Amino acid sequence: MSIGIDQINFYVPKFYVDMAKLAEARQVDPNKFLIGIGQTEMAVSPMSQDIVSMGANAAQSIVTEDDKKQIGMVIVATESAIDSAKASAVQIHNLLGIQPFARCFEMKEACYAATPAIQMAKDYIAKRPDEKVLVIASDTARYGLNSGGEPTQGAGAVAMMVSQNPRILELNDDAVAYTEDVYDFWRPTGQPYPLVDGALSKDAYIRSFQESWSEYARRTNKQLDDFASLCFHVPFTKMGKKALDSILTDDINDETKERLTNGYDAATYYNRYVGNIYTGSLYLSLISLLETHENLSAGDSIGLFSYGSGSVGEFFSGQLVDGFKDVLDIEGHKALLNNRTEISVDDYEAFFKRFDNLEFDHDVELADEKNEIFYLESINDHIRQYNTLNQ
Numbered sequence: 001m002s003i004g005i006d007q008i009n010f011y012v013p014k015f016y017v018d019m020a021k022l023a024e025a026r027q028v029d030p031n032k033f034l035i036g037i038g039q040t041e042m043a044v045s046p047m048s049q050d051i052v053s054m055g056a057n058a059a060q061s062i063v064t065e066d067d068k069k070q071i072g073m074v075i076v077a078t079e080s081a082i083d084s085a086k087a088s089a090v091q092i093h094n095l096l097g098i099q100p101f102a103r104c105f106e107m108k109e110a111c112y113a114a115t116p117a118i119q120m121a122k123d124y125i126a127k128r129p130d131e132k133v134l135v136i137a138s139d140t141a142r143y144g145l146n147s148g149g150e151p152t153q154g155a156g157a158v159a160m161m162v163s164q165n166p167r168i169l170e171l172n173d174d175a176v177a178y179t180e181d182v183y184d185f186w187r188p189t190g191q192p193y194p195l196v197d198g199a200l201s202k203d204a205y206i207r208s209f210q211e212s213w214s215e216y217a218r219r220t221n222k223q224l225d226d227f228a229s230l231c232f233h234v235p236f237t238k239m240g241k242k243a244l245d246s247i248l249t250d251d252i253n254d255e256t257k258e259r260l261t262n263g264y265d266a267a268t269y270y271n272r273y274v275g276n277i278y279t280g281s282l283y284l285s286l287i288s289l290l291e292t293h294e295n296l297s298a299g300d301s302i303g304l305f306s307y308g309s310g311s312v313g314e315f316f317s318g319q320l321v322d323g324f325k326d327v328l329d330i331e332g333h334k335a336l337l338n339n340r341t342e343i344s345v346d347d348y349e350a351f352f353k354r355f356d357n358l359e360f361d362h363d364v365e366l367a368d369e370k371n372e373i374f375y376l377e378s379i380n381d382h383i384r385q386y387n388t389l390n391q
């Protein structure tokens with residue numbers, strides 16, 4: 001049975017900060033952020049958008065009335081949990097109006113968790129082919145003002161419908177995961193920001209990729225020549241490029257090197273303007289690849305590398321399905337990115353502090369909102385109330 005990604009969509013908050021301006025404010029050469037890290041703009045989360053509302057916003061346009069009856073499981077992958085007990089999947093299930101006899105839960109392993117969620121969804125559909133699984137990756141990546149990780153922040157969510165006979169990407173049974181206990185990035189319970197060893201996190205990422213890829217190649221007898229393109233977890237666009245370059249060794253032919261390098265540029269185009277969205281970053285990269293690459297065809301193999309600090313990496317693959325471009329909301333995604341509002345570094349800092357202090361400013365955050373969106377309206381007695389804005 002063919003199982004895979006039938007629908008995919010993303011949501012990012014409507015505010016962003018220009019990375020060159022952030023660099024100036026931090027008295028850093030802008031080229032460090034623009035070229036060295038490889039980020040041009042960074043999505044900023046307003047208090048009105050948390051992992052629940054962003055996840056629901058990413059999912060709402062791909063969940064049809066029929067889907068609401070067919071979805072048997074909702075999994076939210078996140079490392080920005082708003083509650084240590086109640087799963088955000090339960091709230092998203094409610095906001096989307098999915099039938100009540102569904103399993104809903106949250107998964108965690110840093111930026112990796114959406115990948116085991118997809119693999120679990122695939123196994124579930126193999127046993128229940130008439131059902132569907134909604135997988136959502138939703139995060140606010142926050143390292144703190146003036147911190148080393150500040151230029152690698154971002155916010156957003158990706159929603160994917162996993163089903164039989166998928167219309168976008170058929171997943172293969174070839175995933176290879178690699179686990180290594182390493183303190184490269186972690187966030188002890190109760191801490192608002194992660195602790196990170198930046199240099200170690202880059203090394204751990206590359207090692208995890210090399211280990212996953214070489215074991216994958218050994219087990220499957222596949223080579224880089226077999227892939228039309230590769231997608232990576234993208235904490236910042238330079239990171240995946242470093243990992244890719246590390247395996248484009250002298251024995252790889254020039255045509256393959258050029259194809260995979262061009263593919264990487266397409267696969268990181270959206271990420272460059274959004275920043276790190278943690279669990280959703282690999283899947284935002286997949287959307288970017290599918291929507292901005294001009295030479296992909298049905299049947300092409302796509303390799304995907306997922307990474308979560310701590311750490312777990314996984315290399316897996318899929319084949320593009322005939323007509324995959326027709327299922328994507330290419331114009332909607334371009335509009336979502338292009339219609340965002342740039343905010344100054346001062347305003348970004350004010351947004352950041354409001355988010356930390358759980359303070360709302362709906363006059364600023366919801367003004368001129370063009371989309372029909374879910375948003376966080378209030379928090380009373382630690383209970384989050386959501387609403388829909390429809391203008």
Ligand code: COA
Nearest residue numbers: 029031032035036037148149152196198199201202205235
């Ligand atoms: N022009 C162009 N490039 C420049 C530059 C300039 N003026 N100044 C610096 N650079 C380059 C550096 O050479 C480096 O590139 P390289 O890694 O290819 O050598 C890059 O910019 C980053 O510089 P670095 O000194 O490593 O930056 P940093 O100490 O501020 O840390 C991160 C960068 C990404 C490690 C940090 O932002 C971080 O910890 N982020 C969160 C963790 C993370 O995302 N880890 C990734 C794995 S999950």
